[in-house]
Amino acid sequence: GQQLNQSPQSMFIQEGEDVSMNCTSSSIFNTWLWYKQDPGEGPVLLIALYKAGELTSNGRLTAQFGITRKDSFLNISASIPSDVGIYFCAGQLFPLLMRFGAGTRLTVKP
Amino acid sequence: DSGVTQTPKHLITATGQRVTLRCSPRSGDLSVYWYQQSLDQGLQFLIQYYNGEERAKGNILERFSAQQFPDLHSELNLSSLELGDSALYFCASSVTSGGVEGEQYFGPGTRLTVT
Numbered sequence: 001g002q003q004l005n006q007s008p009q010s011m012f013i014q015e016g017e018d019v020s021m022n023c024t025s026s027s028i029f030n031t032w033l034w035y036k037q038d039p040g041e042g043p044v045l046l047i048a049l050y051k052a053g054e055l056t057s058n059g060r061l062t063a064q065f066g067i068t069r070k071d072s073f074l075n076i077s078a079s080i081p082s083d084v085g086i087y088f089c090a091g092q093l094f095p096l097l098m099r100f101g102a103g104t105r106l107t108v109k110p
Numbered sequence: 111d112s113g114v115t116q117t118p119k120h121l122i123t124a125t126g127q128r129v130t131l132r133c134s135p136r137s138g139d140l141s142v143y144w145y146q147q148s149l150d151q152g153l154q155f156l157i158q159y160y161n162g163e164e165r166a167k168g169n170i171l172e173r174f175s176a177q178q179f180p181d182l183h184s185e186l187n188l189s190s191l192e193l194g195d196s197a198l199y200f201c202a203s204s205v206t207s208g209g210v211e212g213e214q215y216f217g218p219g220t221r222l223t224v225t
Binding site (some may be wrong): 004035040041042043045048090097098100102103 | 152153158166168199213214217219221
């Protein structure tokens with residue numbers, strides 16, 4: 001089906017390190033989104049991708065829409081303490097509903 | 111600030127009770143989605159409304175219901191509450207223009223505690 005496999009489940013990194021996380025699916029999507037959720041808050045949209053192969057940056061964040069349309073990755077460069085949170089990927093193939101990954105919990109040690 | 115508002119922010123109630131959560135979408139957004147997030151879990155899709163009509167249903171219990179009003183705000187009604195219903199409830203909205211679903215923007219959530 002349209003299950004999203006997001007990995008890793010959690011990451012513990014040192015401040016200043018780069019981070020990479022990804023989402024894969026056995027189904028294709030025509031939209032990939034990446035969200036960040038702080039504890040007790042709603043997810044905030046970070047990056048939206050609409051074309052296979054698309055590479056988009058938002059500050060220190062870079063995300064790519066996989067060429068097969070079945071995967072996407074998010075990179076965070078030079079991590080800082082405020083990057084702590086849970087990162088969710090989401091994929092959609094309209095008219096089907098958007099699917100969310102289980103999340104990657106990021107901890108940044110100063 | 112996503113532009114999506116939710117009230118109340120916190121709600122504490124007893125088992126067996128009924129509560130109503132309210133959501134106002136971003137200006138111009140016609141679609142409203144409701145999600146449930148239990149402790150340390152992912153987002154579970156409950157239901158979607160588009161321009162006042164139910165469009166899609168997820169894992170929503172029969173004790174739960176929702177509606178979207180003419181001014182596009184939405185309410186999620188939870189009845190016969192159980193301890194396991196304690197969770198964060200998020201509302202999201204999107205444009206959904208020309209048949210294409212837009213990016214979903216989330217509200218701050220309502221934290222429901224059932225005691």
